[in-house]
Amino acid sequence: MRIDKYLWCVRYFKTRNMVTELCKKNHVTVNGQVAKPSREVFPSDDVTFRKEQIIYKIKVLAIPESRVGAKLVDIYRKDETSPESFAHLELLKLSKEHYRKTGEGRPTKKDRRDLENYTDDTIE
Numbered sequence: 001m002r003i004d005k006y007l008w009c010v011r012y013f014k015t016r017n018m019v020t021e022l023c024k025k026n027h028v029t030v031n032g033q034v035a036k037p038s039r040e041v042f043p044s045d046d047v048t049f050r051k052e053q054i055i056y057k058i059k060v061l062a063i064p065e066s067r068v069g070a071k072l073v074d075i076y077r078k079d080e081t082s083p084e085s086f087a088h089l090e091l092l093k094l095s096k097e098h099y100r101k102t103g104e105g106r107p108t109k110k111d112r113r114d115l116e117n118y119t120d121d122t123i124e
Contacts, residue, residue: 001063003030003047004037009064010077012051022049053092054085 001009004019007028013019022028023037028049030039041047045060059078068076107115 001041002037003028003035003039003041006041006060006063007047007049009067010058010073011067011070012049012056022051027051052089054081054089056081 004016004023007013007019008016013022019028020037023035023039026034028035028047030041030045030047032046032048035047041060041063043060043062047058047060049056057080059080060076061078062076064076
């Protein structure tokens, strides 16, 4: 089965086009080699890809016939992604929310002046 179809079937991506774009950017590897979207995957292959600043590592256990339900995904792959990478993503989300809350809109003039004063102080 093609790598783009496999990653779509095991529900890592919403569309095959998303996987294809990722492959074209060289973010998908199979057994350590950069994979094109048409690369065939077989059971026991190691697939690594980057999605939302997390590097996922999965092992292909079996090949599904078509897209599978979320409860059946573990039959076809073994997720070997480290928990530290998920913790790192949570830390990034919290750091972004620390400065500006979601939905507050554009920075105000006061925010800009405060930022300029802060950068001027650190340069001196």
